[in-house]
Amino acid sequence: MYFESSVNKTNYRVIVEEDLKNWRLKVQKILKDDTERQWDEHIIPKKDFHTAADGNISLLFNNKSYLVDVVDREDHIEVYTRGSYRNVVIANEDIILRNGLMGLGGLGQVKNLKAGMPGKIVKIFIQEGQEVKTGEPLLIMEAMKMENEIRATADVKIKTIHVSEGDSVETGGALISFG
């Protein structure tokens, strides 16, 4: 499972996989200049990330013992251990997709709305040449079995619609051009 995350003002790409016995995590720092950094790999035996009956997680990480609390908030996760805490912003593919689309669609001055993730167009609300007000829905895209409604967050004019309902799109595929 792929995540993008932000901790202590640093952004990361994280891939989480599991097998019967282990958690396998690959972690890569995202740098501003977008230079490729190496992926750090952590193999954590499942018994070393153990949730006790009281909900406290016992994590053995590099042989250090941490009692961890993970508290899910609406837009971030609070993680506590050893008297320290961090607000961790973590996005799964759906959220990355949605944020990507919203970000592009919402800026107004951006010429093209692109798909941030592979997915399927479920519904299109607008027509070419239409003027769309802030907050009006543009389309619904399904990814990871979740429907994401993309709305305009600025007033825009629709120039070209590159997709039809039912189409599958790949990452970066053009969806709508604004005029």
Add this chain to the structure above:
Amino acid sequence: MIKKILIANRGEIAIRIFRSCREMGIDSVAVYSEVDRESQHVLLADEAYLIGPAPSSESYLRIDKIIDVAKKSGADAIHPGYGFLSESADFAKACEDAGITFIGATSKNITQMGDKLSARALMEKAGMPTVPGSPGAIKNLEEAKTICEKIGYPVMVKASAGGGGKGIRVVHSPEDLASGLRAAQSEGKNYFNDDKVFIEKFVQNPKHIEVQVFGDQHGNAVHLFERECSIQRRHQKIIEEAPSPSLPSEVRDKMCKMAQKATQSIGYQGAGTIEFIFDNVTKDFFFLEMNTRLQVEHPVTECITGIDLVKEQIKVASGEALSFTQEQIKVSGHAIELRLCAEDPTTFLPSAGKIVRCRIPQGPFVRFDGYIYAGYEVSIYYDPMLAKLIVWGANRKECLNRLRRALSEFALTGIKTNVILHKNILDHPKFIDGSYDTQFVDKELITTDKKSFFKYVPDEVFLVSAAIASYQEQKSKSFEQKNGSPKWKAKARLESQNQG
């Protein structure tokens, strides 16, 4: 004989007082506001009475309601704790009028010490040093020069109407005096429409040191040595220790004796605290104010003297003589208290919410005075202080190591706390060597960069935990969905609309 005490307070101090009551075979009566039904002080009292809505002005500060409950419950005494009505002469008077014993200073003592000018005059009369300065407003530059030569530089020129840091100039030498005067006068004029200024000696590296005192109804008065409370944020103490690490023993003797004498001279009854500013450079000290109540930080004095101050308050209020003489009070070892607060550790903004986990430190010489538990909802209505962690050690070094150990056992999650601030302070060279002053938190800690402030646990640990937990969460959601729960999809849809 007091048989039942109403505690006109909430939170940790109410519980602290119950404990002494119970040890003395006295019943305790709690009062609580509408949001405090789940507060531990209600759960631990012998009796509890609802006194009104959440805002303190409609509950914990309502003298009439509290006196009513005292009468209804048959309480023969009221302990006000600290804060709320503890320094209200009206409340003490209302108790006196209702024939209920007020466990605290007399209304006369409270009035005398409540007004800073009258307190200062009384203390000067008792021989207590106050910050040297001009007797009144400065008339001209010549007068200012004479005064400054007498008290010595540096000095502070203060607009008498000033406040909030405006209208104050620190002057280090005679050449700067004229411009300092002009600046303070003009700021006073511009901001407060009053160009009167006065001069006070500028205390460099000021430390806040206070002396615990106790008087009874028979004219006895003692001191129980000092506490140092210079670690403050927003002008509020967060760490207190006893003895002070920076008081030379001859200065300690002098300060404590003066405090004892002043207490006796005003016929003070009950527990009180005389606060001083201590100049860590010149080793001079000056009277600041007297608090006519039990202090938040009283446990450190209890730890080094072995005396239960609340019990002593109850005994003295019921007319008994002090149960110890000055000679019998001995200091043993060192104690430090940390105030654990529900607040952002870098901005000090209060943080309310539900506590997810609360693991309380245990082990040798550790004391934890608090009122919190997992699942408890910290309300926005009251002080953010949730608990006090107090440890004792045979000496300061052992005490400090023990405190770090105890703090490492503490977990309070779900809301923000100042635990990490405390960790940073306890590891700071200026705290370790005791040279810190009241500017310490602002000057030494808040300016350090955030990355180093949060250095204790690597970011990876948080990232890994969040990622695995998110994975598990998402997997269980997909599982629900496969099994026909439509909630996940509907919820996601709703969230996406909200974001649009």
